[in-house]
Amino acid sequence: MLKSMYEWLDKRIDITPMWRDVADHEVPEHVNPAHHFSAFIYCFGGLTFFIVVIQILSGMFLTMYYVPDIENAWKSVHYLQNEIAFGQIVRGMHHWGASVSIVMLFLHTLRVFFTGSYKHPREFNWVIGMLLFFVMLGLGFTGYLLPWDNKAYFATKVGIEIAASVPIIGDAAASFLQGGEVVGAQTLARFFALHVFFLPGILLALLGAHFFLIRKQGISGPL
Numbered sequence: 001m002l003k004s005m006y007e008w009l010d011k012r013i014d015i016t017p018m019w020r021d022v023a024d025h026e027v028p029e030h031v032n033p034a035h036h037f038s039a040f041i042y043c044f045g046g047l048t049f050f051i052v053v054i055q056i057l058s059g060m061f062l063t064m065y066y067v068p069d070i071e072n073a074w075k076s077v078h079y080l081q082n083e084i085a086f087g088q089i090v091r092g093m094h095h096w097g098a099s100v101s102i103v104m105l106f107l108h109t110l111r112v113f114f115t116g117s118y119k120h121p122r123e124f125n126w127v128i129g130m131l132l133f134f135v136m137l138g139l140g141f142t143g144y145l146l147p148w149d150n151k152a153y154f155a156t157k158v159g160i161e162i163a164a165s166v167p168i169i170g171d172a173a174a175s176f177l178q179g180g181e182v183v184g185a186q187t188l189a190r191f192f193a194l195h196v197f198f199l200p201g202i203l204l205a206l207l208g209a210h211f212f213l214i215r216k217q218g219i220s221g222p223l
């Protein structure tokens with residue numbers, strides 16, 4: 001059954017060369033920890049991506065229960081956490097994944113920096129990486145408000161005050177984030193939209209470009 005489906009597709013859109021291109025691509029020796037243990041430093045980009053996939057999957061399930069309004073946000077999270085089968089574990093994965101992904105991202109950035117992989121011809125991928133970095137921080141910041149508890153509320157207030165203190169664009173950035181006179185219903189609605197639609201969309205587009213360039217240029221090194 002699967003075989004005939006595969007053949008049906010292959011005859012029409014020639015899928016064999018597509019997965020062969022990835023499957024037959026040899027891992028260079030200098031990034032393979034089986035050859036040199038120190039090559040494990042090259043794993044952090046892949047680990048970041050692994051966590052990003054977990055965040056997207058767990059986030060999709062959380063969105064099935066989360067209610068983005070100030071009356072019900074906290075209650076919906078409480079309900080999900082305590083009443084729904086696997087709710088606690090899915091929320092826990094998303095909660096801890098958020099921190100672990102930033103740690104992995106940081107280690108990946110350090111690896112790229114200390115192996116000099118940002119240099120010619122990979123400057124453009126470094127710039128895409130910087131954008132990825134800000135998008136990941138943005139996801140962390142916007143996600144933190146969503147449970148709408150005291151910690152979330154006051155952390156966001158402080159975050160918006162920090163944004164407001166930036167010269168020239170500070171006020172505009174703060175009112176864009178806050179959406180109204182106070183941190184309230186408008187803020188929660190736009191943080192939800194940013195967290196669930198805008199930033200993940202931008203993240204996926206940037207990741208597509210990041211991986212395209214890595215395949216095109218090959219991995220850097222050996223040192």
Ligand code: HEM
Pocket residue numbers: 041042043044045046048049052105108109111112117118122125126127128129130132133136207210214218219220221
């Ligand atoms: C969600 C965020 C990111 C993901 C999932 C990701 C993923 C990856 C992966 C899988 C690789 C292949 C090599 C490796 O794993 O080390 C890579 C390479 C690279 N990344 Fe990232 N990355 C991210 C963010 C960043 C950031 C923040 C920077 C720098 C500011 C960056 C710059 C680069 C560069 C320049 C390369 C090419 C390195 C080389 O050829 O040695 N990336 N990335």
